[in-house]
Amino acid sequence: MVRSAVIGAGFIGLTHIEALRRLGSVDVVALADALGAGEKAAALQVPKGYAGYQELIDHEMPDVVHVCTPNETHFEIAMYALERGIHVVCEKPMAMSVEQARIMTETALAKGVVNAICLINRFYPMAYQMKDMVARGDAGRIFSIGGSYLQDWLMYDTDYNWRLESSRGGATRAVADIGYHWMDLMEFVTGHRITEVCADFSTFHKVRRKPLGSVETFSSATWKAENFTEIPIDTEDYAAFLFHTDGGAHGSCVVSQAVAGRKNQLRLSVAGSRCSLLWDSEDTNSLWVGHRNEANQLYAKDPGILTPEACRYASFPGGHLEGYPDTFKQLFKSFYGMVENRIKDGAPAVGASAGHVPGGGESAAVGGVSAIGGGESANGGGVSASVGKATPEGKGVSAGRDAQQTDISDFRAGLRGMILTEKLLESAGGRRWVSV
Numbered sequence: 001m002v003r004s005a006v007i008g009a010g011f012i013g014l015t016h017i018e019a020l021r022r023l024g025s026v027d028v029v030a031l032a033d034a035l036g037a038g039e040k041a042a043a044l045q046v047p048k049g050y051a052g053y054q055e056l057i058d059h060e061m062p063d064v065v066h067v068c069t070p071n072e073t074h075f076e077i078a079m080y081a082l083e084r085g086i087h088v089v090c091e092k093p094m095a096m097s098v099e100q101a102r103i104m105t106e107t108a109l110a111k112g113v114v115n116a117i118c119l120i121n122r123f124y125p126m127a128y129q130m131k132d133m134v135a136r137g138d139a140g141r142i143f144s145i146g147g148s149y150l151q152d153w154l155m156y157d158t159d160y161n162w163r164l165e166s167s168r169g170g171a172t173r174a175v176a177d178i179g180y181h182w183m184d185l186m187e188f189v190t191g192h193r194i195t196e197v198c199a200d201f202s203t204f205h206k207v208r209r210k211p212l213g214s215v216e217t218f219s220s221a222t223w224k225a226e227n228f229t230e231i232p233i234d235t236e237d238y239a240a241f242l243f244h245t246d247g248g249a250h251g252s253c254v255v256s257q258a259v260a261g262r263k264n265q266l267r268l269s270v271a272g273s274r275c276s277l278l279w280d281s282e283d284t285n286s287l288w289v290g291h292r293n294e295a296n297q298l299y300a301k302d303p304g305i306l307t308p309e310a311c312r313y314a315s316f317p318g319g320h321l322e323g324y325p326d327t328f329k330q331l332f333k334s335f336y337g338m339v340e341n342r343i344k345d346g347a348p349a350v351g352a353s354a355g356h357v358p359g360g361g362e363s364a365a366v367g368g369v370s371a372i373g374g375g376e377s378a379n380g381g382g383v384s385a386s387v388g389k390a391t392p393e394g395k396g397v398s399a400g401r402d403a404q405q406t407d408i409s410d411f412r413a414g415l416r417g418m419i420l421t422e423k424l425l426e427s428a429g430g431r432r433w434v435s436v
């Protein structure tokens with residue numbers, strides 16, 4: 001069994017633990033949490049609970065560390081694990097700045113460890129089907145790309161969470177929290193890369209009422225007047241942006257955490273010269289295909305009609321719905337397959353490769369992950385963990401057990417998200433188009 005540890009046992013930490021247990025090949029040996037680690041470990045039947053991540057890592061030396069804490073801690077926790085040669089799964093957004101994300105990416109490359117950012121929308125079978133249909137030309141030339149990522153859990157000025165504090169969540173909020181997912185999925189599905197952006201941000205609640213106690217993610221509890229304090233908000237509730245891609249498409253996206261009734265809806269649409277495609281995360285098992293001269297179609301998730309590649313991410317027969325928790329299982333299945341290969345090979349770092357980190361310089365790397373935004377997949381989104389040399393373009397020349405192409409969003413994808421996030425912030429602040 002691969003030995004794994006989860007740092008941060010809140011909303012997403014629990015999702016990770018559940019998904020890891022579904023794999024059957026991973027032993028969650030410990031968790032760390034700043035609050036009530038012992039009780040949380042006992043409740044989850046995890047053998048040990050630590051108050052501090054350093055203590056956990058030093059005592060347990062797990063094979064893999066999952067970073068599931070608030071954003072401002074990702075960098076220090078991931079770096080502590082990376083420097084000890086431990087494989088890392090890190091939650092999104094990867095870090096608080098492009099600079100931190102670049103250091104993490106370069107360290108992971110240098111250490112040759114398997115690494116991933118949880119950009120899990122790639123693992124919905126019907127989103128993957130959409131990617132395959134675009135890649136094989138079903139949609140024709142892509143004219144335009146559209147979509148949104150909408151939620152309502154931060155709609156009232158009494159809604160509160162650590163994400164609202166820029167010191168804990170980062171300089172952007174709606175974009176870093178959910179827009180980051182949308183941009184990753186868009187580039188993964190279409191194979192297009194955003195080349196310039198023009199963004200408009202708004203903060204609907206410039207002051208929020210912060211409860212004096214702690215608040216769980218997605219909590220909708222109401223609070224009495226005497227139990228809160230007012231604090232100013234300096235991050236966006238809403239972001240809209242136009243963009244252009246290297247494939248000649250024009251796009252637009254709206255991201256908001258204040259749209260009543262939209263609980264967690266990511267919509268991605270592609271309008272091409274042959275047909276249109278639309279995938280909606282609140283209807284994850286369907287894919288809509290729009291036609292000009294014939295009836296529109298609705299694909300149902302059924303392994304019998306999916307492409308072989310999309311089929312890899314469907315664990316159940318048609319009519320048996322798959323959703324959010326399944327995407328974590330699929331991501332971790334790919335990730336731990338690579339980790340198991342490393343462990344079988346007897347060393348975390350094998351071979352040597354030259355890698356290019358997006359937006360940065362060339363970096364010498366030892367084995368591990370081939371560099372530059374996207375490895376080998378046709379669409380620039382997939383990643384091949386390569387054991388061997390990389391071409392100057394950064395395409396991995398794979399030569400080992402890890403050579404099978406995977407779709408894991410590795411640290412380079414996380415860094416790409418950080419770069420796009422910062423560009424949107426720059427554009428909104430300057431009220432102008434910004435090149436990426």
Ligand SMILES: NC(=O)c1ccc[n+]([C@@H]2O[C@H](COP(=O)([O-])OP(=O)(O)OC[C@H]3O[C@@H](n4cnc5c(N)ncnc54)[C@H](O)[C@@H]3O)[C@@H](O)[C@H]2O)c1
Pocket residue numbers: 007008009010011012013032033034035051052053068069070071073091092093118119120162177216217
């Ligand atoms: N990939 C996804 O779909 C997805 C979904 C939700 C959240 N996330 C990401 O997961 C991360 C956590 O979000 P959440 O919603 O689970 O938050 P949360 O507040 O529900 O949980 C965070 C947990 O971390 C603990 N913690 C805080 N600082 C710590 C530290 N230094 N060491 C150990 N434990 C610490 C807290 O006590 C809490 O239990 C965020 O980065 C968020 O963006 C990703």
